Amino acid sequence: MREIKVKKGQILQHKGDINTRVYKVKSGLLRSYSIDDKGKEHIYMFAPENWIIADNCETSTPCNLFIDALEDSVLLISEKEEEIRNAKVKSLVNRLAALQDRILGLMSSPSIERYKKFLETYPAITQRVPQRMIASYLGITPEALSRVRKEISLEK
Amino acid sequence: MREIKVKKGQILQHKGDINTRVYKVKSGLLRSYSIDDKGKEHIYMFAPENWIIADNCETSTPCNLFIDALEDSVLLISEKEEEIRNAKVKSLVNRLAALQDRILGLMSSPSIERYKKFLETYPAITQRVPQRMIASYLGITPEALSRVRKEISLEK
DNA sequence: GTTGTGCATTGATGTAGATCAAGAAATGAA
DNA sequence: TTCATTTCTTGATCTACATCAATGCACAAC
DSSP states (O other): EEEEOOOOOOOOOOOTOOOOOEEEEEESEEEEEOTTTTTTEHHHHEEOOOOOOOOOOOSSSSOOOOOSSSOOOEEEEEHHHHHHHOHHHHHHHHHHHHHHHHHHHHHHHOOOHHHHHHHHOOHHHHHHHHHHHHHHHHTOOHHHHHHHHHHHHOOO | OOOEETTTTTTEOOOOOOOOOEEEEEOOOEEEEETTTTTTTTEEEOOTOOEEEEOOTTTSOOOOOEEEESSSSEOOOOOOHHHHHOHHHHHHHHHHHHHHHHHHHHHHOOOOHHHHHHHHHHHHHHHSSHHHHHHHHTOOOHHHHHHHHHHHHHHH
């Protein structure tokens, strides 16, 4: 378990790496994302202070995700094996609950609802990343998010 | 931890219930699903033999999911608290990995790719449930799945 | 200052998949 | 068996969101 500092833009993990590390964010902001066949980025998660981020793939298989820093950050790095020994079941179950919500949202809610929920759930993130990244997290294009925001502003 | 038998169609858990139970399937097949504002069902998961199924919500809060039996089944019921004590971190991490795949698939793959992957990943389930339920799991309508299947049959 | 470079917005058009409606085929019950 | 119910398919139309393209803005580098 050691501490490192990374600069904004630095890539910690590439897709295809065999990476056995887990990152805990002490300060700053990381994200994980995939790049699809057409070269499009899809953000899987944001990790601000006190969050833990890693690819959930098997310890020995190549990662599916990239992880990089959206802000200058300070991280604690630990090995997955160690993490598996220390992880609290409770916090994993909470994470399962969040993913369940995300899946059901993707299947049943239109983009405007997903965006409103994001604003409620992660108000701090909204201030810290460009809108196109929120769009990517929501599974829509920046253009679509821009129109959603316009529609919300007209509702008021 | 007790064993019960349930008939096909029997509902084990309603959305809104405070349900602290976890079901392990000894034989048969369960599913969990939500119903959205427009009354549409969205299947969250299928649980065949040896799978564990439950709503991932907080122990004390109302569930988001329905759980029912798609076949006559034999189940082992345990309490969530007990389950949290006994759960293996490894199996939870595997589940996280599966959900990660599902989310990235919903965001980046067209329905035909999601269906092909489903066939590879859960070939047994395909034989046991009506197609409209697979459509529901994939986040598309039965009509759309029917057309996807037609397209696949023409590819060959 | 000027000249990028990335981001947000807006408009025009395209498309995957939804919805609606009708038949056909399979399944189950009496 | 027959009748009813559910499931699957097919066609016509609709819509949410994507794509493509142009413009305006902010902010950083020089």
